Amino acid sequence: MNKTICLVALLFLAGAFITANAQDEAPATPPPAAQGQAPGAGPGGAPGQRRPAAPPGMFPAAPLPHGEVKDYKPVTDQDLLNPNPGDWLQFSRTYDAWRYSPLKEINKRNVSHLHIAWVKGLPAGTTETIPIVHDGIIYTIAPGADVMAIKGDTGDIIWEYKRTYKSPQLASQERTKALAIYKDMIYYTAPDGYVVALDATNGKVRWETLKTDETQNTSGAIVVDNKVISGGTCNKGRDTCFIEADDADTGKEVWRFFDVAGPGDPGYASWGGADNTNYTASTWGMPGNYDPVRKTIYWGIANPSPYERLARHGGNPDGTSRTAPSDLYSNCTVALDPETGKLKWYYQYLPGDDWDTDHTHERTLVTTTYNPDPKSVKWYNTEVPRGSKHDVAAIVGESGIMFVNDRESGQFLWAEPVPVDAPNLAISNIDSKTGATTINWDVVMKKPGDHHVICYWNGRSYWPTAYDPETNSLYTSYVDNCLDMTANGLSGFRHGVLREGSDINQIAGIAKIDLSTGQMLKFGVQNAPGTGAILATAGGLIFHGDINRRFSAYDAATGKQLWQSLLGGPISVSTITYAINGKQYILVITGDNLANGVLARQSGVELTTGANAIYAFALD
Numbered sequence: 319m320n321k322t323i324c325l326v327a328l329l330f331l332a333g334a335f336i337t338a339n340a341q342d343e344a345p346a347t348p349p350p351a352a353q354g355q356a357p358g359a360g361p362g363g364a365p366g367q368r369r370p371a372a373p374p375g376m377f378p379a380a381p382l383p384h385g386e387v388k389d390y391k392p393v394t395d396q397d398l399l400n401p402n403p404g405d406w407l408q409f410s411r412t413y414d415a416w417r418y419s420p421l422k423e424i425n426k427r428n429v430s431h432l433h434i435a436w437v438k439g440l441p442a443g444t445t446e447t448i449p450i451v452h453d454g455i456i457y458t459i460a461p462g463a464d465v466m467a468i469k470g471d472t473g474d475i476i477w478e479y480k481r482t483y484k485s486p487q488l489a490s491q492e493r494t495k496a497l498a499i500y501k502d503m504i505y506y507t508a509p510d511g512y513v514v515a516l517d518a519t520n521g522k523v524r525w526e527t528l529k530t531d532e533t534q535n536t537s538g539a540i541v542v543d544n545k546v547i548s549g550g551t552c553n554k555g556r557d558t559c560f561i562e563a564d565d566a567d568t569g570k571e572v573w574r575f576f577d578v579a580g581p582g583d584p585g586y587a588s589w590g591g592a593d594n595t596n597y598t599a600s601t602w603g604m605p606g607n608y609d610p611v612r613k614t615i616y617w618g619i620a621n622p623s624p625y626e627r628l629a630r631h632g633g634n635p636d637g638t639s640r641t642a643p644s645d646l647y648s649n650c651t652v653a654l655d656p657e658t659g660k661l662k663w664y665y666q667y668l669p670g671d672d673w674d675t676d677h678t679h680e681r682t683l684v685t686t687t688y689n690p691d692p693k694s695v696k697w698y699n700t701e702v703p704r705g706s707k708h709d710v711a712a713i714v715g716e717s718g719i720m721f722v723n724d725r726e727s728g729q730f731l732w733a734e735p736v737p738v739d740a741p742n743l744a745i746s747n748i749d750s751k752t753g754a755t756t757i758n759w760d761v762v763m764k765k766p767g768d769h770h771v772i773c774y775w776n777g778r779s780y781w782p783t784a785y786d787p788e789t790n791s792l793y794t795s796y797v798d799n800c801l802d803m804t805a806n807g808l809s810g811f812r813h814g815v816l817r818e819g820s821d822i823n824q825i826a827g828i829a830k831i832d833l834s835t836g837q838m839l840k841f842g843v844q845n846a847p848g849t850g851a852i853l854a855t856a857g858g859l860i861f862h863g864d865i866n867r868r869f870s871a872y873d874a875a876t877g878k879q880l881w882q883s884l885l886g887g888p889i890s891v892s893t894i895t896y897a898i899n900g901k902q903y904i905l906v907i908t909g910d911n912l913a914n915g916v917l918a919r920q921s922g923v924e925l926t927t928g929a930n931a932i933y934a935f936a937l938d
Contacts, residue, residue: 382477382478382479382480383466383475383476383477383478384477384478384520384521385475385476385477385520386476386477386519386520387455387467387476387477387518387519387520389453390453390502390518390519391452391453392501392502393407393452393499393500393501393502394501395543395544398413398500398541399413399610403419403420403421403897404421404451404454404896404897404898405451405452405453405896406419406449406450406451406894406895406896407450407451407452407499408450408496408498408540409448409450409495409496409538409540409604409605409680409782410448410604410607410680410782410784411894413540413542413607413608413609413610413683414607414609414682414683414684414785415607415680415681415682415683415782415783415785416682416684416784416785416787416854417782417783417784417785417851417852417853417854418784418785418786418787418854418855418856419853419854419855419856419895420855420856421855421856421857421895421896421897421902422855422856422857422858422902423857423897423900423901423902423937424855424857424859424895424902424904424936424937425855425857425858425859426857426858426859426873426880428937429857429859429871429880429881430880430881431937431938432871432881432883432904432935432936432937433935433936433937433938434883434933434934434935435471435903435934435935435936436471436472436473436933436934437473437931437932437933437934438468438473438931438932439930439931440460440461440907440909440930440931440932441460441461441462441930442461442462442490442910442928442930443460443461443462443463443489443490443491443492443910443930444461444490444491444492444493444909444910444911444912445461445890445891445892445907445908445909445910445911445930446493446494446495446780446890446891446911446912447459447494447495447496447497447891447892447907448495448496448538448782448851448891448892448893448894449497449892449894449905449907450496450497450498450499450894451470451894451896452499452518454469454470454471454896454898454899455467455468455469455470455476456468456469456470456896456905457497457499457504457518458497458907458932459492459494459497459506460478461490461492461909461910461930462489462490462492463481463483463488463489463490463492463494463508463509464478464479464480464481465478465479465497465504465506465516465521466478466479467518467521468932470896470898470903470934471898471901471903473932473934477520477521478521479506479516479521479522479523481508481510481514483509483510484510488509488510489509491509492509493509493536493602493912494506494507494508494509494535494536494537494538495536495537495538495603495604495605495780495891496537496538496539496604496605497538497539498538498539498540498541498546499518499541500541500544500546500566501566501567502517502518502519503515503516503517503518503524503566504516504517504518504521505539505541505546505548505566507535507537507538507539507548507550508526508535509534509535509536510534510535511528511529511530511531511532511533511534511535511550512526512527512528512529512535513526513527513529513535513539513546513548513562513564513569514526515546515566515569525568525569526569527564527569527570527571529550529558529560529562530554530557530558532552532553532554532555532558533550533551533552533553533558533559533560534550534551534552534553535548535550535551536550536551536602536603537549537550537601537602537603537604537605538604538605539605540605540606540607540608540615541566542608542615542656543656543657544565544566544567545563545564545565545566545572545656546563546564546565546566546569547561547562547563547564547605547606547615547656548561548562548564548605549561549562549577549600549601549602549605549606549617550600550601550602551600551602552577552598552599552600553598554596554598555595555596555597555598556576556577556578556580556594556595556596556597556598557576557595558598559576559577559578559598559599559600559601560574560575560576560577561574561575561577561601561606561617561652561654561659562574562575563656563659572659573658573659574659575617575652575654575659575660575661577598577599577600577601577619577647577648578594578597578598578599578622578646578647578648579594579646579647580594580595585643585646585647585664586646588638588639588643588644588645588646589638589645589646590631590637590638590639592630592631592632592637592638594630594645597622597623597624597630598622598623599619599620599621599622599623599645599647599648599649600619600620600623600678601617601618601619601620601678602620602676602678603618603620603676603678603679603779603780604618604678604679604680604780604782605617605680606618606680606681607680607681607682607683607711608656609683609709609725612709612725612726613655613656613657614653614654614655614656614662614725615653615654615656616651616652616653616654616681616683616711616725617651617652617654618650618651618677618678618679618680618681618713619647619648619649619650619651619652619677619678620648620649620676620677620678621648621649621668621671621673621674621675621676621677622645622648622649622670622671623674623809624808624809625671625672625673625674625808625809625810626672626763626805626806626807626808626809626810627670627672627762627763628763628764628765628766628805628807629807629808629809630645630670633765633807635672635762635763635764638669638670639669639670640669640670640756640757640759641669641754641755641756641757642666642669642754642755642756643666643669644666644669644670644757645669645670645671646664646666647664647666648666648668648670648671649666649667649668649669649671649675649676649677649715650664650665650666650667650677651664651665651667651677651681651711651713651723651728652664653725653728663727663728664728665721665723665728665730665753666755667713667715667717667719667721667745667755668715668717668744668745668755668757669755669756669757670757671744671757672757672761672762672763673744673772673775673801673803673810673812674809674812675715675716675717675744675772675775676715676716676779677713677715677716677717679713679779679780679782680713680782680783681711681712681713681725682711682712682713682783682785682792683709683710683711683725684709684710684712684785684790684792684833685707685708685709685710686707686708686710686790686833686834687705687706687707687708687834688702688703688704688705688706688707688708688731688732688834689704689705689834689835690731690732690835690836691835691836691837694734694835694836694837694838695732695733695734695835695836696733696734696735696739697732697733697734697747697748697750698731698732698733698750698836699729699730699731699732699750699751699753700750700751701750701751702729702731708724708731709724709725709726710722710723710724710725710731710833711723711724711725712785712792712833714736714777714778714783714792714794714796715777715778716774716775716776716777716778716779717743717744717745717774717777718735718736718737718743718773718774718777718778718796719733719734719735719736719743719744719745720733720734720735720736720792720794720831721733722833722836723753729753730748730752730753732836733748734831734836734838735774736777736778736794736796736829736831736838737777737796737798737827737829737838737840738798738817740773740774740800740817741760742758742760742761742770742771742772742773742800743758743772743773743774744757744758744761744772744773744774745757745758746758746759746760758772763803763805763810765805766805766806766807767804767805768804768805769802769803769804769805770803771800771801771802771803771815771818772800772801772803773800773801773817774796774797774798774799774800774801774817775799775800775801775814776797776799776814776913776916776917777796777797777798777799778794778795778796778797779849779913780891780913781795781848781849781850781851781852781891782851782852782891783795783852784851784852784853784854784860785833785854786854786860786874788856788858788874788875789830789832789874789875790832790833790834791830791831791832791833791874792830792831792833793828793829793830793831793852793854793860793862793874794828794829794831794852795826795827795828795829795847795848795849795850795852795862796826796827796828796829797825797826797847797848797917797920797921798816798817798820798824798825798826799814799815799816799817799825799847799917799920800814800815800816800817800818801813801814801815802814802815814916814917814919814920815920816920822845822921822922823844823845824843824844824845825845825847825920825921826843826844826845826846826847826848826864826921827840827841827842827843827844828840828841828842828848828852828860828862828872828877830874830877839877840877841872841876841877841878841879842862842870842872842877842879844864845921845922845923846864846865846866846868846921846923847864847865847917847920847921848862848863848864848865848889849864849865849888849889849890849891849911849913849914849917850862850863850864850869850889850890850891850892850893850906851891851892851893851894852893853893853894853895853904854874855895858873858874858875859871859872859873859874859880860872860873860874860877861893861895861904861906862889862893863885863888863889863893863906863908864888864889865888865889865914865917865918865921865923865925866888866923867884867885867886867887867888867889867908867926867929868882868883868884868885868889869882869883869884869885869889869906869933870882870883883935885906885908885929885931885933886908886926886929886931887908887909887910887926887927887928887929887930887931888908888909888910888911888914888925888926888929889906889907889908890907890908890909890910890911890914891907891911892905892906892907893905893906901936901937902936902937903934903935903936904934904935904936905932905933905934905935906932906933907930907931907932907933908929908930908931908933909928909929909930909931910927910928910930914927
């Protein structure tokens, strides 16, 4: 057996054994206050304040690491705008969501020599987070809803923050996608609805503030102008659905933007008179992005719920418009003023969604020329001069359709299906002058019992895309996966199916899409979908991993595979790079996430579960 693989297996098993024994040997009675947690930290209490300690958890816990980050340098506004090349300070490294690193010690010439530098086993649970790195210290969320500070050169834990939750199940299903860092604090949107500020040096709570009891944090935060801005799920009506800004120093709420337009909001008219008090549209996925020149944040809002138009409009699928705007602000980009939360503009990708087809997650902010290739681009704006330059926001929705809009006004520029066009796409048309989208009425559920297959479903989900300025291309993973659904008047009986006519051995891969022309190159084509984030580097490389445990590097220009490593479990979101004393590392997390099972069933991959770990790679 390959020596590297043997070493990895031994390290992983050792980490798992140590973790398991630490839990087995825990004291019978938990300590009065967990290490790394300030007195009074836990659910409940007034926003921005400490409160009496919550009752101890149901299960005993081992003592937590309680070291301290030495010589910590506070993160400034300028650092967030222009990070040190060796740092990874945001979920996509920079406000523009490029996921592009200027590091190039690892490049096309030497990537074949990449090897594992260290491995750290993680506890059981969900792994959907992207670590951040500052001055060689990794900050990440561990399965079980803990936050850790880890040495980036060894994988050793410095401190761990373990929060007390009312329900152990809430912690085990932790789905927060990212942490944020600013000054000397780490900001954690915890699954119980709290935004928590931790001291970056020791993990102790500085402040925490509650959104609502029904606003579960599954997303993450960004910091803009001393405000911690975050979204999340919403479980009990439109009043629990919002994007919120909190003061970065105190946790005091500054503003809220509500995702579901209510009475008094101009967008309320798009609901056709429906009482939407108990309806939702969340921001459960990746956080938003920020344009510092325009002083504008761009945030993606997901589908309306209940899923079916029938349920939202009294059994009448035509109770809302077939053409945007419809049921605002579902499936929109909203452009907001970060000072006030006021809406500047919105653009709706799918009007009055009928199938839970999210258009949340990140918007990639790029400057490029407008020159769509009619052979590649299905819809484009005939009023925009070719060759004109635009600051754009580009997204790939779960519908499998990529949109490019001008980020000054939201003006539609062009859109194309990914990976291929299909007659049962979620939308049937985009107006070539106004950019208004029209839902595909042929596959809308008209009455309970109606059955349709729509494409795509989780064609791309919460694992981020990347942009390479050298190729002017967005890189997205895709899966040729559609939704088989029978209406029941609420959320439908539903399961994934492959697109008719697709080849199971070629259903997944990476699409390189030129942001000027829309021309698409597919590479890494195979049967195993990817749920790992894509990473682009100045070394001319694209890194990506799949649910079949393969982690690979490709030539960013040609798509040629240059390197691959077989890991212990599926690659889950995560992928970043950082440097310590000039040495570059590539880091991924493997393990369980909610999409793995769905995509494995579609692809026929035999899924490995319970293999939660962090892997760091480097050159000799």
